[in-house]
Amino acid sequence: MSIRIDYSNMIGGAAGGIPAEEWMSSAAAFENAHAGFTRLREGGKVGFADVVGDAALLEQVESYADSVTGRYADVVILGIGGSALGPVALRTALSPSGWNLLSDDARGGFPRLHALDNVDPVTIAALLGRLALAKTLFIVTSKSGGTAETMSQFLIVHERLGNAGLTIADHVVFITDPAQGALRPLAATLGVTALDIPPSVGGRFSVLTAVGTLPAALLGIDIRSLLEGAADMARRCDVARASENPAGVYATLQWLADTRHGKRINVFMPYSDPLRDMAAWFVQLWAESLGKHTADGESVGQTPLPALGATDQHSQVQLFMEGPEDKTVTFVSVSDRGMDVRIPHAFADVKELGYLGGHTLGELIDVEQRATAGALAKRGRPNLTINLDRVDEWHVGGLIMLLELATAYAGQLYGVDAFDQPGVELGKQFAYALLGRPGADAARKEWDTLPEPDSRWSV
Amino acid sequence: MSIRIDYSNMIGGAAGGIPAEEWMSSAAAFENAHAGFTRLREGGKVGFADVVGDAALLEQVESYADSVTGRYADVVILGIGGSALGPVALRTALSPSGWNLLSDDARGGFPRLHALDNVDPVTIAALLGRLALAKTLFIVTSKSGGTAETMSQFLIVHERLGNAGLTIADHVVFITDPAQGALRPLAATLGVTALDIPPSVGGRFSVLTAVGTLPAALLGIDIRSLLEGAADMARRCDVARASENPAGVYATLQWLADTRHGKRINVFMPYSDPLRDMAAWFVQLWAESLGKHTADGESVGQTPLPALGATDQHSQVQLFMEGPEDKTVTFVSVSDRGMDVRIPHAFADVKELGYLGGHTLGELIDVEQRATAGALAKRGRPNLTINLDRVDEWHVGGLIMLLELATAYAGQLYGVDAFDQPGVELGKQFAYALLGRPGADAARKEWDTLPEPDSRWSV
Numbered sequence: 001m002s003i004r005i006d007y008s009n010m011i012g013g014a015a016g017g018i019p020a021e022e023w024m025s026s027a028a029a030f031e032n033a034h035a036g037f038t039r040l041r042e043g044g045k046v047g048f049a050d051v052v053g054d055a056a057l058l059e060q061v062e063s064y065a066d067s068v069t070g071r072y073a074d075v076v077i078l079g080i081g082g083s084a085l086g087p088v089a090l091r092t093a094l095s096p097s098g099w100n101l102l103s104d105d106a107r108g109g110f111p112r113l114h115a116l117d118n119v120d121p122v123t124i125a126a127l128l129g130r131l132a133l134a135k136t137l138f139i140v141t142s143k144s145g146g147t148a149e150t151m152s153q154f155l156i157v158h159e160r161l162g163n164a165g166l167t168i169a170d171h172v173v174f175i176t177d178p179a180q181g182a183l184r185p186l187a188a189t190l191g192v193t194a195l196d197i198p199p200s201v202g203g204r205f206s207v208l209t210a211v212g213t214l215p216a217a218l219l220g221i222d223i224r225s226l227l228e229g230a231a232d233m234a235r236r237c238d239v240a241r242a243s244e245n246p247a248g249v250y251a252t253l254q255w256l257a258d259t260r261h262g263k264r265i266n267v268f269m270p271y272s273d274p275l276r277d278m279a280a281w282f283v284q285l286w287a288e289s290l291g292k293h294t295a296d297g298e299s300v301g302q303t304p305l306p307a308l309g310a311t312d313q314h315s316q317v318q319l320f321m322e323g324p325e326d327k328t329v330t331f332v333s334v335s336d337r338g339m340d341v342r343i344p345h346a347f348a349d350v351k352e353l354g355y356l357g358g359h360t361l362g363e364l365i366d367v368e369q370r371a372t373a374g375a376l377a378k379r380g381r382p383n384l385t386i387n388l389d390r391v392d393e394w395h396v397g398g399l400i401m402l403l404e405l406a407t408a409y410a411g412q413l414y415g416v417d418a419f420d421q422p423g424v425e426l427g428k429q430f431a432y433a434l435l436g437r438p439g440a441d442a443a444r445k446e447w448d449t450l451p452e453p454d455s456r457w458s459v
Numbered sequence: 460m461s462i463r464i465d466y467s468n469m470i471g472g473a474a475g476g477i478p479a480e481e482w483m484s485s486a487a488a489f490e491n492a493h494a495g496f497t498r499l500r501e502g503g504k505v506g507f508a509d510v511v512g513d514a515a516l517l518e519q520v521e522s523y524a525d526s527v528t529g530r531y532a533d534v535v536i537l538g539i540g541g542s543a544l545g546p547v548a549l550r551t552a553l554s555p556s557g558w559n560l561l562s563d564d565a566r567g568g569f570p571r572l573h574a575l576d577n578v579d580p581v582t583i584a585a586l587l588g589r590l591a592l593a594k595t596l597f598i599v600t601s602k603s604g605g606t607a608e609t610m611s612q613f614l615i616v617h618e619r620l621g622n623a624g625l626t627i628a629d630h631v632v633f634i635t636d637p638a639q640g641a642l643r644p645l646a647a648t649l650g651v652t653a654l655d656i657p658p659s660v661g662g663r664f665s666v667l668t669a670v671g672t673l674p675a676a677l678l679g680i681d682i683r684s685l686l687e688g689a690a691d692m693a694r695r696c697d698v699a700r701a702s703e704n705p706a707g708v709y710a711t712l713q714w715l716a717d718t719r720h721g722k723r724i725n726v727f728m729p730y731s732d733p734l735r736d737m738a739a740w741f742v743q744l745w746a747e748s749l750g751k752h753t754a755d756g757e758s759v760g761q762t763p764l765p766a767l768g769a770t771d772q773h774s775q776v777q778l779f780m781e782g783p784e785d786k787t788v789t790f791v792s793v794s795d796r797g798m799d800v801r802i803p804h805a806f807a808d809v810k811e812l813g814y815l816g817g818h819t820l821g822e823l824i825d826v827e828q829r830a831t832a833g834a835l836a837k838r839g840r841p842n843l844t845i846n847l848d849r850v851d852e853w854h855v856g857g858l859i860m861l862l863e864l865a866t867a868y869a870g871q872l873y874g875v876d877a878f879d880q881p882g883v884e885l886g887k888q889f890a891y892a893l894l895g896r897p898g899a900d901a902a903r904k905e906w907d908t909l910p911e912p913d914s915r916w917s918v
Contacts, residue, residue: 008916081773097585100560106589118770119827120732121800121820126556130565146811149769152802152823155815159803182811203773249918264783265724265762273579284774291778301782303724305764310608311577313883314540314662315743319750321882323760324723341580343611344618352605352641355896356614361580364611364894368578371889374909378885423780424772426837430830435823437814450833457467459705 003233003398005246007384009377010253016325016380018256030242030252033412040408046419047200048404052208052230052397058223060195061210064173065217070109072137075218076127077115078153079141079211081288083175084117085281086207087215092277093396094221110220111137119149124156133164137218138172141211143203145181148431168192175210202419204284205404208397222393229397237405247405250384254328254406255413257382258302263328266302267320270332271309271369274391278332279306282403289407291423292416300414310368317372321379329376329383332399333369336390337362462692462857464705466843468836469712475784475839477715489701489711492871499867505878506659507863511667511689511856517682519654520669523632524676529568531596534677535586536574537612538600538670540747542634543576544740545666546674551736552855553680569679570596578608583615592623596677597631600670602662604640607890627651634669661878663743664863667856681852688856696864706864709843713787713865714872716841717761722787725761726779729791730768730828733850737791738765741862748866750882751875759873769827776831780838788835788842791858792828795849796821 010017040046051057077084091099091113100112116124138157142150154172161171174194176183187194195210197203206212208230213223233246242248257263268282283304291301307316309331320327343364345357356364369385376383386402388395411418429443469476499505510516536543550558550572559571575583597616601609613631620630633653635642646653654669656662665671667689672682692705701707716722727741742763750760766775768790779786802823804816815823828844835842845861847854870877888902 004917006912006917008910008913011913011916080770084770085774097582098589102589118732118767119820119824120730120796121798121824122796123556123732124820125798125800130557130561147773148811148815148823149773151812152815152818152820155802155805155812156800156820158805182806182809186806186809244918246918264785271579273577273582280774287775287778287782288773291775291780291782293781299781299783301778303762303764303778303782303785305762308577311539311543313886314606314608314747315544315739316746316750317886318880318882319746319760319762321750321885322752322758323746323750323762324758326723326762337579337581339580339584341584341615343614346614346617347641347645350641350645351897352607353610353614355891355894356607356611359611359894361578361583361611361615364607364890365578365580367893368886368890371893372886374889374906375886378905378909421777423777426780427772427776427827427831427834430833431823431827432814434826434830435814435818438810446837447833450837451467453465454467454470457470458463458465459702459708 001394002389003246003395003402004387005249005384006387007249007253009373010257010328010382010384017382018253018261022256022260023253026252026256027242029413030248030409031240033251033409034240034245034248036412037408044200046408047198048205048208049234049401051198051201052227052234052401057196057198057209058213058227061213061217061223064193064195065214068137068218072111073104073135074131075111075113075137075139075215076131077113077139077141077215078150078157079115079139080117080147080149081284082143082203082206083141083150083211084115085277085284086212087113088115089277089281090207090212090216090221090396091219093274093391094216094393095219097273099219108220111218113215113219116153119152124153128157128160133161133166133171136171139175139215140172140183141175142181142183143177143197143206145176145183148428151182173214175214204288205419207281207400225393226397229394230401232394233398233401234405237402247402247409250402250406251409251413253384254302255410257328262326263382264302265305265327267305267307267316267327267329269307269309269312269329271365272332272334272337272391275332276308278399279308282306285403285407288421289418290410290414290416292414294415300416309372310365313368313372320376320381325381327381329381331369331373331383331385333366333385333387334391335387338390460853461848462705462854462861463846464708464843465846466708466712468832468842469716469787476841477712477720481715481719482712485711485715486701488872489707489868490699492710492868493699493704493707495871496867503659505867506657507664507667508693508860510657510660511686511693511860516655516657516668517672517686520672520676520682523652523654524673527596527677531570532563532594533590534570534572534596534598534674535590536572536598536600536674537609537616538574538598539576539606539608540743541602541662541665542600542606542609542670543574544736544743545671546572547574548736548740549666549671549675549680549855550678552733552850553675553852554678556732558678567679570677572674572678575612578611583612587616587619592620592625592630595630598634598674599631599642600634601640601642602636602656602665604635604642610641632673634673663747666740666859684852685856688853689860691853692857692860693864696861706861706868709861709865710868710872712843713761714869716787721785722841723761724764724786726764726766726775726786726788728766728768728771728788730824731791731793731796731850734791735767737858738767741765744862744866747880748877749869749873749875751873753874759875768831769824772827772831779835779840784840786840788840790828790832790842790844792825792844792846793850794846797849
């Protein structure tokens with residue numbers, strides 16, 4: 001059981017990476033960052049690294065999950081952003097491939113899991129149209145307890161359940177902050193169970209609370225092992241020396257690469273289908289935490305770019321190899337995939353096929369990862385590889401904690417608050433104004449100052 | 460039936476966009492680009508815009524599709540990159556939501572469609588394990604006729620079909636170049652039908668050949684209308700004046716934004732679940748076509764970044780609003796979604812819910828798009844909106860052609876060959892060397908010059 005980072009291909013000035021001396025002399029910067037984060041953590045302001053050891057939270061989730069075991073064929077998350085990305089990433093990583101397409105038997109009686117992470121009427125109508133509501137549980141997840149998209153979905157589901165003569169409390173569970181928003185009082189009114197996202201845990205850092213663990217538990221995923229893997233990584237990272245702290249290595253290297261070497265884009269590229277949706281989860285984490293104004297008004301933040309190996313060798317790698325030298329690539333490799341498929345010997349005289357026989361697909365995907373990393377290094381394109389022994393609960397928990405801690409450290413290094421998202425407020429206010437929400441008068445006035453579309457600038 | 464681009468939010472120096480005079484004075488640059496592309500097209504080198512009117516190709520696809528109607532419950536694409544991204548985007552855009560999860564009846568007897576776009580053994584074993592091979596068609600798609608990942612998958616499927624006592628020719632069809640690679644002679648050996656990707660059409664420009672149209676036709680999608688929409692857009696773009704040519708507008712604006720205003724990242728963000736997978740298709744098109752060395756050895760190319768509205772307002776928009784000013788955002792909006800879902804009035808006294816009642820989800824998603832575009836513009840972040848009347852075959856065909864032509868023009872503007880991918884060769888050769896493919900000796904020697912992982916640089 002181990003998670004290792006090999007960052008040989010990040011170091012070395014000539015190869016386009018970070019000079020070794022620069023990396024070594026960044027120790028003080030990381031020590032400060034670690035100390036800054038530790039203050040937030042010990043002050044109770046930032047809880048994501050500590051809640052993974054909170055027995056009461058785990059008990060709340062397990063006891064609710066136990067109470068509904070076997071009752072539902074389908075579970076639907078109503079949630080957007082951090083409320084959907086984490087649980088979807090866990091499903092893809094830790095349930096058998098193609099989970100929702102499997103028969104009830106093949107799923108071992110566990111439910112399918114859907115995420116309604118948008119408000120396109122087409123998708124919602126289609127999903128609600130094909131579910132048997134009497135056998136469906138809706139998990140309404142909103143940290144703030146007021147997210148417009150999620151509230152809209154809830155209003156629709158609430159009406160549908162009522163029309164079907166079903167009891168709301170039997171088909172809905174809320175996951176929200178205990179101290180803010182509409183869901184908490186609504187839970188009392190409706191008799192609906194409400195599970196906690198602790199106030200010190202923001203939405204995009206919430207996958208290891210009920211946000212992710214309840215859906216996971218309902219699918220039969222071992223959430224204790226998930227949390228143990230995360231706690232183990234948090235302990236490993238409890239050291240102020242960057243070179244011994246995996247999250248410290250990741251944060252410091254990316255920050256140096258971006259701010260001193262123009263690597264403005266952070267490509268996240270697992271070579272593993274189960275880890276496919278981790279990339280989208282990481283994109284939110286890195287983008288929304290770091291894409292900020294500093295206190296000096298500077299606009300900072302690396303842009304995360306999701307990719308998948310070997311697939312995107314046939315899509316994006318051309319750009320990574322020959323395009324602007326503004327990227328780092330983070331590979332995630334897997335040592336033991338738990339099974340493998342042999343490529344048979346056939347058509348031995350056909351040069352495009354003959355050499356493949358006798359290898360396995362696992363070998364092929366690993367070789368492609370190493371070949372791509374080597375080719376990028378050869379061309380002076382810095383990259384690093386996070387290796388997981390296996391894709392199981394313990395390692396996925398550890399990977400999540402590694403990336404969450406790295407994000408928190410990076411916030412300190414950039415000098416931004418990694419835990420807010422002030423930049424989305426203006427768009428929200430404009431939407432409120434256009435929808436006529438009371439209290440949006442100021443936004444309405446600001447909206448009215450925007451120039452009309454200019455007919456010259458259309459085609 | 461119309462596709463419009465509103466680029467008001469791209470123009471205007473003070474607002475972070477392109478000064479109007481600069482845009483207008485770029486007419487000559489675009490005229491040259493248009494002429495350069497027209498020469499490639501008329502010289503028969505680049506065929507993607509013309510094959511949409513090729514009756515013989517269409518006939519080939521329709522006649523094969525007709526001949527297999529009703530025979531398969533599942534269709535599996537073995538293909539990677541352009542061989543999978545296009546057909547998957549068409550399925551998501553033009554088949555009912557959640558197609559593969561629908562019952563046989565709800566699918567009207569049409570098959571499910573799967574794409575094996577990677578070589579992770581976990582995924583392949585799971586899919587092959589749950590399909591009824593006797594009711595499955597495998598579409599093996601490779602422009603080059605020798606893609607390692609696809610050939611490996613084919614070898615495995617070939618063996619499985621044989622073991623099941625099934626006739627290869629009844630369960631496999633090839634889509635490949637008529638004049639290169641292993642699949643064409645294999646087709647003859649095995650008696651397998653082989654459909655054409657014309658030599659003048661590269662993989663990432665091939666979605667409107669059999670690569671996309673065969674899978675689409677098998678799902679009951681109207682491929683004639685798809686091709687007509689594309690042909691209509693090609694005609695609209697047959698004009699050398701940038702401001703009258705939708706693809707010219709798109710290409711020229713992005714090129715100016717990148718090369719003169721530091722907008723190195725092109726965010727592609729449809730506000731439509733059916734268009735979700737078009738973003739991944741566009742990423743390959745833009746990245747692999749433009750991420751290149753110029754003749755002068757300069758590394759160029761905007762980095763495309765996929766996003767989805769409203770979902771990614773809760774993931775990436777914080778970065779777009781307050782992060783580095785290095786992005787343009789391309790919204791895709793839809794006027795008529797074909798249906799809508801009303802948000803019921805309920806909990807009128809709860810401020811987070813009350814204002815939503817009486818609106819529809821379609822209104823909500825549209826308002827969010829306008830609000831986000833307005834907020835970005837207000838903060839000096841340039842963006843444009845491509846509007847489709849509807850998401851149907853005609854409009855999707857038109858959108859595809861718009862973006863393909865824009866990519867071809869952009870290649871001319873950047874001074875790169877938009878139709879090759881030399882940068883992926885080194886990684887391929889390294890993989891061949893590691894797999895022991897004959898003829899990879901030079902790559903093996905180069906590989907051996909790479910430094911070993913340095914144990915100092917790992918944690």
